[in-house]
Amino acid sequence: MIERYTRPKMAQLWSEENKLKKWLEVELAVCEAWTKLGVIPEGDFKEIMEKARLDPQRVKELEKETRHDVAAFVMQLEESIGPAGRWIHFGLTSYDVVDTGLCLLLREALSIILEDLEEVMEVLKDKAFQYKDTPMIGRTHGVHAEPITFGFKLALWYDEMKRNRRRLLQALETISVGKISGAVGTYANVPPQVEQYVSQKLGLIPTPSSQVISRDRHAEVMAILSLLASSIEKIALEIRHLQRTEVLEVEEPFSEGQKGSSAMPHKRNPVVAENLCGLARLVRGYLISALENIALWHERDISHSSVERIILPDATILLDFMLSRLKELLKGMRVYPSKMHQNLLMTKGxxxxxxxxxxxxxxxxxxxxxxxxxxxxxxxxxxxxxxxxxxxxxxxxxxxxxxxxxxxxxFSLTKHLEHVNFVFDKIFKDL
Known part of the structure; x- marks a missing residue:
């Protein structure tokens, strides 16, 4: 993802060096498991743990020769360890390391997104109660329908984000799995005990697989991220509509020195909300690619790999950015109750x-x-x-x-809004 939409924490998480660290974490856990089973001598395991060092630059050099990133990674580790390095990758296939490492990365990325979402929900809750009794017109098909309150609208957004939070927790469970089962998943050259040990050590659940973990899991994660992106867009789109000059019930923040147009000095455009709508399209687009990755040849082909190198980092990086930006938009938005009241009266009853x-x-x-x-x-x-x-x-x-x-x-406005508290009680009952 381009730097413009990347926050530092996610950038570090998806860095090449951090990916290699996760691979190393898996490899060392496997060596420890083999040692527990009496296959790797204690002395060799001690040497592995003491000498194993990552050199990302050396991995790049070796990959030019091997044209295989995992093979280059294994060779570099062997070089750093010496004779005991022969035990690195013992009984494994590349995707025992890559897929398990990827699940670790996705688990961390989803945890960051979950924290971001909870911060947005806190702002939504506060704003909902602040404007619980602020009447405005409800619109269907873009046309005035019946009265609501602005807090009611915000409360419904909060309720939707509660569902997104539940789905994110589900995504975390779906992707927190490990696979150490060899070239086609039959444990032919690595016993199930190794997978069990490694998964437990890394906080993952062992999962049956072929050479790779089934890609329906990754597609499910992407679907959940796409739903979250769409909910963000829903809020942003509404703010854009409410900021139209003819409506002007809400405006996104506009800071000192900010310019809305290079040509028209008077302009205060909803550029943050528009940006969020555009980024949501990207995330949803990535879902199509994730769904295409489910069907692979036989026990595995490599067609999914190039796709995932792009869509998984990009989607999670974007959601992190979008949630942060949405939070600031909601915190700083300007609300105009007097204009809401004026618009309520527009149709004269x-x-x-x-x-x-x-x-x-x-x-x-x-x-x-x-x-x-x-x-x-x-x-x-x-x-x-x-x-x-x-x-x-x-x-x-x-x-x-x-x-x-x-x-x-x-024609009583109070009568129309008498059950808003009931809706709030339903939505916020767990607080």
């Missing part, structure tokens, strides 16, 4: 049409009859720019069924 229709049904009208009466008045109010409530009060059919007080009840 039309947003209460359903309440009026239901009141007429309670008085004995068929639903179709009530709908027709309310729609007729609503269309007239819209076309003439009149106040809907005042128009309804003059309607003879309505007047014969409803008192003025009953009509007023239909």
């Amino acid at each position: 039309l947003i209460f049409s359903e309440a009026l229709m239901l009141k007429l049904i309670k008085k004995g009208l068929l639903r179709s009859e009530a709908y027709t009466i309310v729609q007729r008045n609503a269309l007239e109010a819209w076309e003439k720019g009149e106040d809907f409530k005042e128009l309804v009060k003059r309607d003879q059919q309505v007047k014969t069924l409803l008192s003025e007080e009953e009509i007023e009840e239909c």
Whole structure:
């Protein structure tokens, strides 16, 4: 991933040196297991542990000759250890090391993303309660529907992120597996005890496999990351809509000295939210590649490898960046309750049409009859720019069924929002 969208912790995690460290961790754990089984002499194991040193530059040099990164890695370790280095990679195939090491890297990456997500959720929770009673218009199809509160909207985002958190925990479980079972997964040259020992030492669960761990696991992780990216985009897209000049209920932060346009000095564009929407497309695109990786030839081919060298680091690096950026956007966003109130009044009461229709049904009208009466008045109010409530009060059919007080009840904002606390109790009940 380009430096622009990479935070330092994730950059270090996916560095070539850290990958080699994970491979070394696996190799040394395997040597320890063989020693416990009496295959590697204690003296040789001691020498391995004392002398094993990584030299990433030397690995690169050897790879030019071998054209095989794991073979180059093993050769470099042997060089650093001496005669006892012959035990390195004993009974293993490359992907015993690569796949187990990759699972360690993914576990760390997902743990970072989980921490990021929890920070975003904390901000969402605080903002939801801050604006719990701040009324605004709810929109369906982009058109004014019925009143909600801004806190209600934020609470629903929090609820969605709770599900994303559960899915991330599931992804951690799915990918926290190890495989030390040889060239085709049959343990022909390395007994299951080695896999069990190594997995336990590394905090992984042994999994049946061919030469590689089945790629449905990696695809599941990518699907979960794609869902999270889409939830981030959902929030960012809403902020973009709410920042439109004609709406202007919310704005993303705009710092001193920031410029919105090279040509138009007045511009304050939702560039952070737009950036998040664009990055979400990338993450979802990587999911397609992950799904393509599931089907490999027989017990394994190498077609998945080049794909994973790109999509797994990139997707996790992007999610780390996106969550950090979303947190800052939410913390610093400007909210305009007065504009929300102004927009609530824009349709002059039309947003209460359903309440009026239901009141007429309670008085004995068929639903179709009530709908027709309310729609007729609503269309007239819209076309003439009149106040809907005042128009309804003059309607003879309505007047014969409803008192003025009953009509007023239909237009009560408080009545429409009386169950917001119920929704909050459901969403935040575990706090």
